[in-house]
Amino acid sequence: MKFSSILLLALSSIAPTTAFLPVPQAHPNVQRVPTASSPSSVVLEMGSKAASKWESKQKWLEGRGLSADAAVGDDSSAGSPVNIIIAGAPASGKGTQCEIIKEEFSVVHLSTGDMLRAAVAAGTDVGVKAKEYMDGGKLVPDEVIIGIIRDRLEEDDCKTQGWLLDGFPRTAAQAEALAEAGCTADCFLFLDVPDEILVERVVGRRTDPETGKIYHMTFSPPPADDEELIARLEHRSDDTEEKVVVRLEQFHTNVAAVKGSYEDIMVSIDGNRAPADVSKDITESINAALAKRA
Numbered sequence: 001m002k003f004s005s006i007l008l009l010a011l012s013s014i015a016p017t018t019a020f021l022p023v024p025q026a027h028p029n030v031q032r033v034p035t036a037s038s039p040s041s042v043v044l045e046m047g048s049k050a051a052s053k054w055e056s057k058q059k060w061l062e063g064r065g066l067s068a069d070a071a072v073g074d075d076s077s078a079g080s081p082v083n084i085i086i087a088g089a090p091a092s093g094k095g096t097q098c099e100i101i102k103e104e105f106s107v108v109h110l111s112t113g114d115m116l117r118a119a120v121a122a123g124t125d126v127g128v129k130a131k132e133y134m135d136g137g138k139l140v141p142d143e144v145i146i147g148i149i150r151d152r153l154e155e156d157d158c159k160t161q162g163w164l165l166d167g168f169p170r171t172a173a174q175a176e177a178l179a180e181a182g183c184t185a186d187c188f189l190f191l192d193v194p195d196e197i198l199v200e201r202v203v204g205r206r207t208d209p210e211t212g213k214i215y216h217m218t219f220s221p222p223p224a225d226d227e228e229l230i231a232r233l234e235h236r237s238d239d240t241e242e243k244v245v246v247r248l249e250q251f252h253t254n255v256a257a258v259k260g261s262y263e264d265i266m267v268s269i270d271g272n273r274a275p276a277d278v279s280k281d282i283t284e285s286i287n288a289a290l291a292k293r294a
Helices: 003-017 048-062 095-107 112-122 126-137 142-153 156-161 173-181 195-201 227-232 241-260 275-293
Strands: 031-033 041-045 082-089 108-111 162-166 187-192 205-207 214-216 268-271
Touching: 082 095, 082 275, 095 108, 095 162, 095 187, 095 275, 108 112, 108 142, 108 156, 112 126, 112 142, 126 142, 142 173, 142 195, 156 162, 173 241, 187 275, 195 205, 195 241, 268 275
Parallel strands: 082 162, 082 187, 108 162, 187 268
Antiparallel strands: 031 041, 205 214
């Protein structure tokens, strides 16, 4: 037997199980190619890595009550980076929605909260200053965070992928500084949730320091039989009712001023609903913003 024949036999024996695994018909990159043996068409299968990545995204969406099929539809954001600002009070569901937006639009998620908490944990100068305000239930002042955000938006990934600003700007001065830096958004999303609901959500929150997962002792409690997990859960120092009320008062005062800077692109979203319903409205709003830009 010729060497070429042996090679073809070897390849045909391994291809179905390694290089070209079938993917669902709904996969956005599946192509139909006409052939002589099949005048209608055949499916050109994707490689196993691409299939696995796509399937992981579908499971991620389904785990949050979203339709996997809906995510495969018309992708008006493809090839068009979008810049988004999202605002919401503590426990408004902003974190969940940011994860969905990041997956759906491939933007760079920039959370001032995460960056500040990292600085606090590291004991940096800015972290020490931030901790004083956070422990007092107050918002961190402008001068501590404006420079950090401005520099970050100048990095290549933000320019090519677009960005999602989470928790910034919080004041009119921050919004003005952002505009002066030439950083403009396509859409400003505001998650609207009643204060009494927010207080209830915040006070019951607990964080697993090992995984970063957040539980709620009423709405999403940890497994009752996992004593080790329950014992290590942490209650943030600023997640008390007294401090939450202070934070909400400051939030409402500041966000009113910020809204004035983004009246033309602001969309108010009812955040007191199931995450899937909130996400649907957000996606529609972002796509509408992209359509206006086009």
